Amino acid sequence: MIYLKTDEEIELMRAANQLVGKTLAEIAKHIVPGVNTLQLDKIAEEFIRDNGAVPAFLGYNGFPNTITTSVNEQVVHSIPSAKVILKEGDIVSVDCGTILNGFVGDSAYTFCVGEVNADTKALLKATKESLYEGIRHAIEGRRLGDISYAVQTYCESRGYSVVRELVGHGIGRKMHEEPEVPNYGRPGCGPLLRNGMCICIEPMINRGSKNVVFERDGWTVRTKDRKCSAHYEHCIAIRPEGPQILSSFEFLEEVLGNNAI
Numbered sequence: 001m002i003y004l005k006t007d008e009e010i011e012l013m014r015a016a017n018q019l020v021g022k023t024l025a026e027i028a029k030h031i032v033p034g035v036n037t038l039q040l041d042k043i044a045e046e047f048i049r050d051n052g053a054v055p056a057f058l059g060y061n062g063f064p065n066t067i068t069t070s071v072n073e074q075v076v077h078s079i080p081s082a083k084v085i086l087k088e089g090d091i092v093s094v095d096c097g098t099i100l101n102g103f104v105g106d107s108a109y110t111f112c113v114g115e116v117n118a119d120t121k122a123l124l125k126a127t128k129e130s131l132y133e134g135i136r137h138a139i140e141g142r143r144l145g146d147i148s149y150a151v152q153t154y155c156e157s158r159g160y161s162v163v164r165e166l167v168g169h170g171i172g173r174k175m176h177e178e179p180e181v182p183n184y185g186r187p188g189c190g191p192l193l194r195n196g197m198c199i200c201i202e203p204m205i206n207r208g209s210k211n212v213v214f215e216r217d218g219w220t221v222r223t224k225d226r227k228c229s230a231h232y233e234h235c236i237a238i239r240p241e242g243p244q245i246l247s248s249f250e251f252l253e254e255v256l257g258n259n260a261i
């Protein structure tokens, strides 16, 4: 069942998602060579709680932390650790969720650690652009497959591949609601996009093949060929006047300045 949100509920969704955006900005300040991913997790948890919210990932299906921190060939869901020390040239995908006033926010961004090579930067840029390409097709009266197809064709036409095993999702009082939002699909197919639908669009795009491996820690997903992978996620609402982005990269991009992708 797809829950359509009222205007009031969408404003609550926006508040939860804006807090995720601000949390990602706090994290952005500390992404430098030498920091470990558990330090980033602690910063995120403290910031979320200081703002009167609860980390949405902590305890979700038993997940032990506030954020996921997936480095280089890791696609998503990696557990923060004091042993994972970021180094110059790495990329790290940070996914973060909050629960505020009963509603969930969920957004992700792939950061560069210091100076990153041009090929990797190109992957990040294309993945982020594919997210906005998907959002552009999130129009009331059209079909969910239009979003999926837009993301897929944008990435594949540039030589990148789309992870199949993981998808975006509806969101609201729960982090994962119907419908699933794949990053691949056929235009004109899938659920009708209706006013009040809130969904997370989150391209997970690989430099090499689309194949992934689920690591034995029970969480980490990495590319099979160990080439790098990028992940950007926005939470959006379908509205009569067009798609509304409820999350925000503006806060973190202000921190990154000219280094933003």
Ligand code: MG
Binding pocket: 095, 096, 097, 106, 107, 108, 233
């Ligand atoms: Mg997420």
Ligand code: MG
Binding pocket: 106, 107, 168, 169, 200, 202, 233
């Ligand atoms: Mg999500």
